Amino acid sequence: MAFPFFTLEDAARSFPGAVPPVKLAVLGDPVAHSRSPQLHNPALRARGFDAQYVRLAVPPARFREALARCREAGLAGVNCTIPHKFAALEVADDVDPPARRLGAVNTLVFRDDGRLAGFNTDGPGLQRALEETFAIPLAGLRVLVLGAGGGAGRAAAVQCALAGCARLILVNRTREKIEALATELTVGADALLPAARLTLQATPDLCEADLVINATSVGMKPDDPTLVDPAQWEPRHLAYDMIYSPPETPLLAAARAAGAHVGNGLSMLLHQGAASFAHWFGDPVPLEEMRRGLQESFTSQAED
Ligand code: NAP
Numbered sequence: 001m002a003f004p005f006f007t008l009e010d011a012a013r014s015f016p017g018a019v020p021p022v023k024l025a026v027l028g029d030p031v032a033h034s035r036s037p038q039l040h041n042p043a044l045r046a047r048g049f050d051a052q053y054v055r056l057a058v059p060p061a062r063f064r065e066a067l068a069r070c071r072e073a074g075l076a077g078v079n080c081t082i083p084h085k086f087a088a089l090e091v092a093d094d095v096d097p098p099a100r101r102l103g104a105v106n107t108l109v110f111r112d113d114g115r116l117a118g119f120n121t122d123g124p125g126l127q128r129a130l131e132e133t134f135a136i137p138l139a140g141l142r143v144l145v146l147g148a149g150g151g152a153g154r155a156a157a158v159q160c161a162l163a164g165c166a167r168l169i170l171v172n173r174t175r176e177k178i179e180a181l182a183t184e185l186t187v188g189a190d191a192l193l194p195a196a197r198l199t200l201q202a203t204p205d206l207c208e209a210d211l212v213i214n215a216t217s218v219g220m221k222p223d224d225p226t227l228v229d230p231a232q233w234e235p236r237h238l239a240y241d242m243i244y245s246p247p248e249t250p251l252l253a254a255a256r257a258a259g260a261h262v263g264n265g266l267s268m269l270l271h272q273g274a275a276s277f278a279h280w281f282g283d284p285v286p287l288e289e290m291r292r293g294l295q296e297s298f299t300s301q302a303e304d
Contacts, residue, residue, distance in 0.1 A: 022053075026080075029058055029060065037052075056070075079108075125274070128275070143165045145213050148215065161185050214243065220245070239260050269294065
């Protein structure tokens with residue numbers, strides 16, 4: 001099934017009178033690859049809403065204009081993806097405290113009183129995905145985040161600290177990025193964990209880790225390097241790769257071959273979407289319809 005994709009100019013022409021009415025959108029650049037419509041449209045139908053979720057291509061310089069147009073068109077809210085998550089944090093009138101801590105907003109709600117509320121569902125979505133995949137609370141785990149200096153890695157690290165992980169091991173190719181994050185996590189009145197529970201590494205050492213999260217983009221392409229020596233994996237490890245295409249990266253394949261429990265990023269995608277839906281419309285969130293919509297999007301892609 002094809003899902004609508006609009007430029008801002010298309011939107012001005014097409015949103016008024018669209019059937020069903022456009023009530024939600026993901027704003028990004030690029031955005032054509034986004035699977036958010038496949039998640040949210042089944043959920044809107046399941047709740048009986050006469051509404052649709054669309055993709056809207058918005059260059060950075062036109063982000064504020066796009067938000068104004070979406071509000072005028074009567075949208076309930078929007079998702080913001082690359083490169084708008086930081087601009088969304090700046091533009092929101094009311095920012096949920098965890099979103100401020102995570103340093104990015106991916107969900108905006110147009111409130112009836114005219115205010116713009118900002119949330120981050122990537123961090124909570126990841127936590128829900130990890131706890132569902134491994135059937136274990138994040139609190140108390142020793143977590144190694146590969147690529148902690150990137151946007152998704154930072155969100156993973158902050159969420160693990162917020163959730164009360166027992167140890168946080170930050171790994172990043174560019175050292176300065178995790179040094180800054182380490183200071184942010186351990187220094188000051190709002191520190192999230194004691195410095196003694198934080199380790200920085202240049203290359204991953206899995207000895208002290210229970211859970212390993214790959215938050216780099218390494219593993220998406222067949223000729224990508226291997227970031228974890230396969231000999232380090234043990235059956236006690238939990239391995240989560242934020243990448244979901246391919247469904248099993250070489251990192252996950254090596255971990256699985258060693259007997260570790262593994263999971264890919266599809267569950268994170270699902271749960272961040274479910275949390276956004278809850279911010280717009282409250283409970284109940286039709287999680288199974290969203291899960292099915294997402295799975296079907298991969299089946300139909302395979303058939304293309
Ligand atoms: P990003 O901000 O560009 O960060 C990329 C990270 O990967 C950085 O830490 C970077 O290290 C590291 N990296 C890249 N190439 C490397 C290499 N050859 N060797 C070692 N490290 C390398 O990207 P992002 O937005 O955080 O996304 C990262 C991944 O997470 C992507 O695959 C994305 O699709 C996935 N993701 C999935 C979900 C989901 O819902 N499942 C959500 C968000 C993101 P340096 O700092 O040294 O450059």
